[in-house]
Amino acid sequence: MFRESATTLPPVRNVQLDDVDRVARAVLPIGTDxxxxxxxxxxxxxxxxxxxxxxxxxxVETDDETWMVPTDRAVLIPAGTRHRVTMLDVSTRSLYIEPDAVPWWPRRCAVVDVTPLLRELLLVAVDFAAEYDLAGREGAVAALLLHEITRLSPVPLHVGLPSSPDLAGLCRAYLADPDVQVTNETWARRLAMSERAFTRRFRREAGISPAAWRTRARLVASVPLLRTSTVTQVASRLGYSSPASFTAAFSRAFGFAPSTLPRS
Structure with a gap:
């Protein structure tokens, strides 16, 4: 005979983490719109x-990187990492996990593809109460969630940022509004530096030249643009000679075609 779940408390949806953070569960699922x-x-x-x-x-922004996370991907954020998140028509299914339960967790943020099984587990878990039954179905789902996360593959949907605030500020502004007309001279002038000195300093902090950084940044910035625009429109917006050249560069950088991203 089937028996009803013993859980009578409401699911953890659209609540603040602080309200449930001290609940004695290693994995806390929370759904938020x-x-x-x-x-x-x-x-x-x-x-x-x-x-x-x-x-x-x-x-998702940290002090030294920016990550774009499309639909059906996830980002793993280490405990204690300072970050900021901009939500573009987002409904999340989050897991908040005690650090001791995931000693294998990455030390830096990582975007990953989410498998169909993991997606279904997440959709189920956000209907649990905060104090779900560890010995029953809910506890088994929580344990399986962690097993499935260890199997995920990272996707390089990010770009690094220089360490100094003035250079990082230029880069964050560029990611928000990528302008193909911007040059090294443009940026150097904004910081009252010579182009040579600016380029040398940028390369020292970012590990690549400003021009190479902007090329990478345009590809990263294309992810939210593709939410509401076609591949052809985004390719033109970002200065590519054709949709095919943009698709080739995007696929080479991230391992999948821009046309596979869902649109709003």
Whole structure:
């Protein structure tokens, strides 16, 4: 005979982590719906976070990197990492995990593809109460979630940032509004530096030349643009000679074609 679940408490949806953070569960699933364009300003969590977007695109910023997270991908955020998230039509299914339960968690953020099985587990888990039954079905699902996360492959949907605030500020502004007309001279002038001195300093901090960084940044910045625009429109917006050349560069950088990203 089937028996009803003993869980009578409401599911953890659209609540603040602080309200349930001290619940004695290694894995806390929380589902949250965000207003379009909502920004979760700079913050950090005591727990590690598996942040999955069931819809929309997330822009996740840390002090030294920016990550684009399309629908059906997730970002693994280490415990204590300072970050900011911009939500573009996003509904999340997050897991907040005690650090001791995931000693294998990456030390830096990582975007990963989410398998169909993991997606279904996440959709089930966000209907659990905070104090779900560890000995029953809910506990088994929570344990399986961690096993499935260890099998995921990273996707390089990110770009690094220089360490100094002025250079990082230029880069963040460029990611928000990539302008193909910007040159090294443009950026050097904004910082009242010679082009040679600027280029040398940028390369020292970022590990690549400013021009190479902007090329990479345009590809990364194309991910949220592809949410509402066609490949042809984005290719033209970012200065590519044709949709085919943009598709080739995107596929080479990220391992999948831009046409595979869902549109709003």
């Amino acid at each position: 965000y207003a379009s364009g909502q920004v979760l300003d700079w913050h950090r969590h005591r727990r590690a976070q598996f942040l999955y977007g069931a819809t929309g695109v997330m822009i």
